[in-house]
Amino acid sequence: MTGSVLAIELAYWQETILRVLGLLAAVLLPAGAIVNLYLFKMMAFMQSRLGPWEAGPAGSLQLVAEVGKWLQKEDLFPAGSDRRVFAWAPIVVVASTFIMYAVVPFGPDAWFADLPTGIYFALAVSSVSVIGILMAGWASANKYSLMGGLRATGQLIAYELPLVLAVLGVVIQAGTLNMQGIIEAQRNGEIFGFGGIGNPYILTQFVGFALFMIAMQAELTQPPFDMPVAESELVAGYLTEYSGFRFLLFFIGEYATAGAFSAIAAVLFLGGWAVPGIAFDSNVMNVLGPIVMLVKMMLIVFLVMWFRFTYPRFREDQLQIFAWKILIPISLVNIAVTAVLKVAF
């Protein structure tokens, strides 16, 4: 990746270190930006508050203070908990987030792994976090945690289906599972013969985009789909017994996954790192691409957070009915229509 950007031959271990640092930056920077910009500030403004205002100018260093606070806290294991499973659960959740980022392309050559079935890999890995959440719920030896874990599992499995089926429409239209290929298909695409802005699939796959956004909201367990951590009945669901660094890992996992899903949505529906109508050579795009991706990601996360701060929580049965009886049939129809139109045109 970086080797071709700098046109320097790097040893394998040097490249590995750069990849690890790049992945850490790719995971932590959007997560920090999401928490600081949206969770602290936008939420406060939408509720006529100021939000954090003391740490740094206009509270911009609040996140540093929060992380410092979490790192000081005691690493608690509740009595009766399954210590090993309890300790590993947040790591499983965070690991699934990190691996999701591995296949997201940030430029023509700026990727960590260019798999032929990239989008399939990303969605498959994203469901590994279900195991981590179930581990957390089960190992906490706490009925609230267990209920939260079970609810989260039921919800994540239910919304995995519309998520994957919404992506299928894009895959059919692009004709590839490779994420670079999907970006290329959007960059060179045409809408009814007009190719001036390429073909960002948000225009032709708008039903798929809406389905993806709703299912993504549920996958991230953000309100209105936050039944697993419903504080009025479950304290904090599977997070109840976690403190200190392990809670911080869950927290990073939650918002880094929001970043990862929005990165995937940006690739699938907004054209990824490509700027419509502008064709730089690949060296420029390798530098510009991550910035374009970050802007598009932040746009998508803005939508997610906007829905989050607006809507009240679904009831558990409504939540399941919404997935199985509404979203999945619509996404199946979407796939069928996309396939017919793909063959027709």
Added chain:
Amino acid sequence: MGLVPGVIKGLGVTLGEARKTVFPDGLTKPPNPIKGAVTVQYPREKEDPAPRARGVIALQEENCTACMLCARECPDWCIFIEAHKYLAPPRREGGKPRQRNQLDRFDIDYALCMYCGICVEVCPFEALFWSPEFEYSEPKIADLLHDKSRLGQWMETVPDFEDYEAGSEVKKKKVPR
């Protein structure tokens, strides 16, 4: 049909609220969230509580006869009263000296007080009043036991009674200050 417009309207409400908070003077003016937020930035600007807010209980010491009604009615026994009797000089020449109660101690433990206001209601001599003052927190919980001089200082912050309804025959009470 009824559902979808409401859902979209909700998005408009939250976004409009954010716009009003960040740009209180309109979108062309620079953002000023401190002005736009409805919250009070407490240590920097002081909140203006409602005049009848139950902030703290103030004591008019001269009116207290140490009748103990408030201490006995207090649900969590947070009022401490000590007094002794003394003979006041007679009103007329050659009269009998009057027996009076001298208040030695009148403490309210605000760590226990639950701000029910029964003592204010029950006081027959208009010695206890509600004050909207709220800045009397202490680092140590034992220091929340405030004595009669402190309670007396709060009398200055007690607001006047509000006017009764128009045409009322009842005389408006005055706060003794």
